Amino acid sequence: KQEVTQIPAALSVPEGENLVLNCSFTDSAIYNLQWFRQDPGKGLTSLLLIQSSQREQTSGRLNASLDKSSGRSTLYIAASQPGDSATYLCAVRNPGGATNKLIFGTGTLLAVQP
Amino acid sequence: DGGITQSPKYLFRKEGQNVTLSCEQNLNHDAMYWYRQDPGQGLRLIYYSQIVNDFQKGDIAEGYSVSREKKESFPLTVTSAQKNPTAFYLCASSTTPGRTSGKDTQYFGPGTRLTVL
Numbered sequence: 001k002q003e004v005t006q007i008p009a010a011l012s013v014p015e016g017e018n019l020v021l022n023c024s025f026t027d028s029a030i031y032n033l034q035w036f037r038q039d040p041g042k043g044l045t046s047l048l049l050i051q052s053s054q055r056e057q058t059s060g061r062l063n064a065s066l067d068k069s070s071g072r073s074t075l076y077i078a079a080s081q082p083g084d085s086a087t088y089l090c091a092v093r094n095p096g097g098a099t100n101k102l103i104f105g106t107g108t109l110l111a112v113q114p
Numbered sequence: 115d116g117g118i119t120q121s122p123k124y125l126f127r128k129e130g131q132n133v134t135l136s137c138e139q140n141l142n143h144d145a146m147y148w149y150r151q152d153p154g155q156g157l158r159l160i161y162y163s164q165i166v167n168d169f170q171k172g173d174i175a176e177g178y179s180v181s182r183e184k185k186e187s188f189p190l191t192v193t194s195a196q197k198n199p200t201a202f203y204l205c206a207s208s209t210t211p212g213r214t215s216g217k218d219t220q221y222f223g224p225g226t227r228l229t230v231l
Contacts, residue, residue: 041227043224044204091156106154
């Protein structure tokens, strides 16, 4: 059974720092992996989606990497800003079947201090 | 504007009462999903539907029911059989898996917070 873990559960950094969020999964046979952002009391917004055949994806100050063999993904945020404060969730989709079922980690709560 | 709407934003339920959460999308997506989110836990899948008039149980379907009579609507009913319904409920939709080369990200609504009185 696929399990997704995110470490740390919470992180506080000063503005301007570069930071890395970690996501690990137990079954390396994934179809894709996504990183989402969730603001307090809100829905999820997709940030980056990495296909199983890809190693990384970039969008602005965000870079997500994927290492299937080790069951790990990282989300790198460059030059963090207070507006980056949110919960970041990773989710994997397993291959096989016609569904788009996602398995979520528990998230990392990020606070960027001005 | 294209997107997913959920209503109400806040909902209060009395013991023994059934309540229905609304989810509507105008993205022309075939697939829709309901998740439950509890503090300190990730999202857990309740039900999903890949096409109109069809739906499947997720990981925690007990005490919940759904219908999919229209493509754009996927309401969730929390029944009295759900003993611990207080949570944040999120609805999502996506294109049909497999038709977009795996780039079938899910789009989420703003959520409904349900509290049992």
